[in-house]
Amino acid sequence: MTEPISLEALKAGDKAEFARFVETHSPAIYRLALRMLNNPQDAEDILQETFIKAYQNLPRFDGRSKLSTWLYRIATNEALMLIRRRKPEALSVDAPVSNGEGLAQEALEIVDWSHMPEESLLSDEVRRYLRQAIDRLPPTLKAVFLLREIEGLSTRETAEVLGLSEAAVKTRLSRARLALRERLSVYYRDRLEGKP
Amino acid sequence: MSTSTPLPSSQCRYLLDSLSEYVDGTLQESLCLEIERHLAECDNCRVVVDTLRRTVYLVQTLEQAQPTLPSDVRVRLFHKLQLDEFLEGDTVEGHNAEIAER
Numbered sequence: 613m614t615e616p617i618s619l620e621a622l623k624a625g626d627k628a629e630f631a632r633f634v635e636t637h638s639p640a641i642y643r644l645a646l647r648m649l650n651n652p653q654d655a656e657d658i659l660q661e662t663f664i665k666a667y668q669n670l671p672r673f674d675g676r677s678k679l680s681t682w683l684y685r686i687a688t689n690e691a692l693m694l695i696r697r698r699k700p701e702a703l704s705v706d707a708p709v710s711n712g713e714g715l716a717q718e719a720l721e722i723v724d725w726s727h728m729p730e731e732s733l734l735s736d737e738v739r740r741y742l743r744q745a746i747d748r749l750p751p752t753l754k755a756v757f758l759l760r761e762i763e764g765l766s767t768r769e770t771a772e773v774l775g776l777s778e779a780a781v782k783t784r785l786s787r788a789r790l791a792l793r794e795r796l797s798v799y800y801r802d803r804l805e806g807k808p
Numbered sequence: 809m810s811t812s813t814p815l816p817s818s819q820c821r822y823l824l825d826s827l828s829e830y831v832d833g834t835l836q837e838s839l840c841l842e843i844e845r846h847l848a849e850c851d852n853c854r855v856v857v858d859t860l861r862r863t864v865y866l867v868q869t870l871e872q873a874q875p876t877l878p879s880d881v882r883v884r885l886f887h888k889l890q891l892d893e894f895l896e897g898d899t900v901e902g903h904n905a906e907i908a909e910r
């Protein structure tokens with residue numbers, strides 16, 4: 613297997629080690645940026661900016677968090693900043709868990725699609741629909757969702773990346789999942805009722 | 809049958825925020841018991857739990873680790889970082905095969 617990246621070598625300015633660092637982590641950073649921004653050009657900008665910032669900030673990195681967590685943090689900040697510049701209203705109500713807070717008061721879609729056969733659950737159409745539903749999550753929920761559910765970070769790591777408490781991460785993940793459940797329920801309700 | 813109704817009781821709403829941790833199996837035991845007692849008598853919440861569990865399953869099945877890094881994006885990244893000399897080697901996770909094969 614490949615050697616773990618050596619922080620000492622990185623800090624000492626070892627170019628080959630930095631290349632290995634880029635090679636190892638760039639797919640995940642690009643994936644995250646692409647899902648956050650839905651735009652390949654923006655994602656590429658964030659990817660490049662993330663590693664440039666990482667290079668510049670390496671001397672100050674204390675190694676208390678994992679290198680990957682630190683990179684995710686840089687990338688997520690860059691992505692959220694770009695979203696803020698483009699669509700300030702998407703992040704304007706950025707108080708703790710304000711996005712989606714009303715969910716518990718809203719009506720819930722109650723349709724039991726949990727017993728639908730696998731092949732209809734795993735179709736390309738469902739994949740596209742789910743993808744779109746994730747893309748439409750408010751950015752603050754989406755960041756938590758992508759890090760926890762897609763990138764597989766722990767609650768603690770996600771909290772570290774986003775500068776949130778672990779409780780806030782859990783709440784946002786819950787809100788995001790419930791929002792997706794809602795969207796999928798609408799989709800399956802229409803299918804079960806025979807709507808196109 | 810499908811209905812879009814507010815959950816009937818304040819108990820439903822109170823438990824809603826715990827369901828995500830409940831389906832993960834990470835919720836503290838006392839709350840789990842509370843939820844299970846409630847599920848025994850609330851059809852709506854049972855549907856929410858079942859479909860939430862299914863939602864998590866779908867995400868995990870349909871959404872894992874894609875897309876990877878396109879090779880042209882990788883090349884431009886290395887160029888930007890002045891790491892062109894390291895472009896030839898093996899790629900870590902086996903993507904960009906066309907570059908690795910050269």
Ligand SMILES: [Zn+2]
Nearest residue numbers: 820850852853
């Ligand atoms: Zn209930």
